[in-house]
Amino acid sequence: MGQYVAPIRDMQFVLHELLNVQEELKALPDYAEIDADIINQVLEEGGKFTSEVLFPLNHSGDREGCKLDVATNSVTTPKGFKEAYKQYVEGGWAALACDPEYGGQGLPVLLNNSFYEMLNSANQAWTMYPGLSHGAYECLKEHGTDEQKSTYLPKLVSGEWTGTMCLTEPHCGTDLGMLRSKALPQEDGSWLITGNKIFISAGEHDMAENIVHLVLARVPDAPEGSKGISLFLVPKFLPNADGTVGARNPITCGAIEEKMGIHGNSTCQMNLDGAKGWIIGQPNKGLNAMFVFMNAARLGVGMQSLGLTEVAYQNALVYAKDRIQMRSLSGVKAPDKPADPIIVHPDVRRMLLTAKAYAEGGRAFTSYVALQIDRELHHPDADVRKEAADEVALLTPIVKAFITDNGWIATSEAMQVFGGHGYIAEWGMEQYVRDARINMIYEGTNTIQSLDLLGRKILGDNGAKLRKFGEKxxxxxxxxxxDEAMSEFITPLGDLGDKVTKLTMEIGMKAFQNPDEVGAACVPYLRVVGHLVYSYLFAQMAKIALAKEDSGDNFYKAKLATTRFYFARLQPETATLIRQARSGSANLMALDADLF
Structure with missing residues (x-):
């Protein structure tokens, strides 16, 4: 079923030439000894694992799905998933970017990020099992008690146990202030939690010996709304004193959601019937603690769509070079064949280049953000940490929404390259489209991300974070x-920067009079800012490629061609998006709801 080869050459270009990570890491004492050789070795081994072990399970896992045994409330994952997870754990991949204090390898988020792109290209549904575990690790590491850390973190780091986030309930999705799950205090300091959660990815499975659920619930007399939410650690099996699993906790899977894609992941309805748990952090402060998990997940979802964009592009490219249909408009290109390969046709190239550009832009962007996370967490200078944290906060909603929007576009275009065969399951392309669609919805819909960017991250601080990034x-x-050679990239970059400044000020002034203006403008606005970020990164990549264009390495010629396509064909959509964002809320709100 198709193919996947990790794009290691482009990853190396981004890490070593664009971001110069070896020098950047020298400024971070925890990573000062990590050099290019270590980075390249991890990338190469990661490429082997993902292409040889995970990718062959992607299509079969989608067709087979997960099975629930209602009698035992147990879930069986698709054939090969459990064995692949065992290899993942034995290879030390779960511990890659975790703290050595808990058994981790202590490598940078930046490198783990590149590995996760490969994992998601190879098999997004499988990758969600360990991916959520990493978010649980981060949340517990920051907000857990010493006892919670010593009991749970080594198991999460090793991969022996996995983690989930239990937020959503049948009557509330993003509006978590409406949740009804209850937690009752016990004399031993634990809590008994009762409620129903839905859409819980990896909520029940057979791949690890225990599952650590992080559950949002209300304590007695909690304030209404989001100010009355607490966070609890609720294991599937209660740990014994020696770290082994003990009694079964009454948190069980009642059903597996029947969904459009990611069939290989068990998206569960979870029922808690007096399940024993322990509070994480302070009562009524659970949403703040859970945001550590949620922000990690939002970055992770961006990586999911980046991975799908890359693998869909790779397979569409192979097909376009092999499939023959019609003759080139400019003359026969394959005289020994009855027709030319479809890659000779301009619109097929447009589709391929769209996916290629969004893959390469997304790779540069997510690597840049991951480097800022490493600086935020590990730089010795507090001012540098604060500046990096502000930039990560600004860019996180763009990672989630812009890359997943682009992933939907790219996988659709890649499927289109196959024509009718793309719509047929045996080629595997329609799975990428189905899997990509969820990424725009969960972990906060892309509209929520857009509201977060414009309302909280930009207007909330009067544009301070955006101005700092704009200065770069x-x-x-x-x-x-x-530089005359750079003018084709610098001119549209500078122009878009000026337009973003003016657009932000205009929307901000309108929002003072009518808050609905933020809701009306936010979605096109995020895409405009997303293109500003991509334009900045593509221009930097073009500068590197121009300097090495005559080196004899065709990689740089391809990079320049892709960059030129991006500025000519994709970035210009900002003109339409700006007009949409400026059009205001009246055209959306004027029609009475009863007249729809």
């Missing part, structure tokens, strides 16, 4: 503005 772009434009 402005400096780059000024440094390269007189």
């Amino acid at each position: 772009i402005k400096n780059f434009v000024e440094e390269n503005g007189t």
Whole structure:
């Protein structure tokens, strides 16, 4: 079923040439000894694991799905998933970017990020099992008690246990202030939790010996709304004093959701019937603690769509070079064949280049953000940590929403390359489209991300974070503005930067009079800012490629061609998006609800 080869050459270009990570890591004492050789070795081994072990299970896992035994409330994952997870654990992959204090390898988030792109390209549904575990690890590491950390973190780090986030309930999705799950205090310091959760990815499975659920619930007399939410650690099996699993806790899977894609992941309805748990952090402060998990998940969802974009592109490219249909409009290109390969046709190339550009732009973007996370967590200078944290906060909703929007576009275009065969399951392309669609919905819909970006991250601080990022772009434009070879990239970058500044001020002024203006403008606005970020990164990549264009390495020629396509064909959508964002809320809100 198709193929997947990890794009290691482009990953190396981003890490070593664009971001110069070896030098960047020297400024972080925890990572100062990590050099290019270590990075390349991890990438190469990760590429082997994902292409040889995980990718062959993607299509079969989608067709087979997960099975629930109602009598025992147990879930069986698709054939090969459990064995692949065992290899993952034995290979030490679960511990890659975890703290050595808990058994981790202590490598940077940046490197783990590249590995997760490969995992998601190979098999998104499988990757969600360990991916959620990493979010649980981060949340417990920051907010757990010493006892909770010593009991649970080594198991999560090793991969022996996996984790989930239990937020959503049947009557509430994003509006978690409406949740009804209850937690009753016990004399021994534990809590008994009762409620029903839905859409719980990896909520029950047979791949690990225990599952650590992080559950949102209300304590007695909690305030109404989001200010009355607490976070609890609820294991599937209660741990014994020696770290082994003990009694079964009454948190069980009542059903597996029948869904459009990611069939290999058990998306569960979870029932808690007096399940024993322990509070994480302070009562009524659970949403703040859970945001550590949620933000990690939002970055992770961006990586899911980046992975799908890359694998869909790879397979569409192979097909386009092999499939023959019609003759080139400019003359026969394959005279020895009855027709030309479809890659000669301009619109097929448009589809391929769209996916290629969004894959390469997304790879540069997510790697850049991951480097900022490493700086936020490990730089010795508090001011540098604060600046990196602000930038991560600004860019996180863009990672989640812009990359998943682009993943939907790219996988659809890649499927289109196959024509009718793309719609047929045996080729595997329609699975990428189905899997990509959920990424725009969960972990906060892309509209929620857009509201977060415009309302909280930008207007909430009067544009301070955006201005700081804009200064980087402005400096780059000024440094390269007189380079004639760079003008085709610098001119549209500088122009878009000016337009974003003006658009932000205009929306901000409108929002003072009518808050609905934020809701009306936020979705096109996020895409505009997403293109600003991509334009900045593509311009930097073009500068590197121009300097090495005559090196004899065709990689740089391809990078320039992709960059030129991006600026000519994809970035110009910002003109339409800006007009949409400026059009205001009246055209959306004027029609009475009863008249729809």
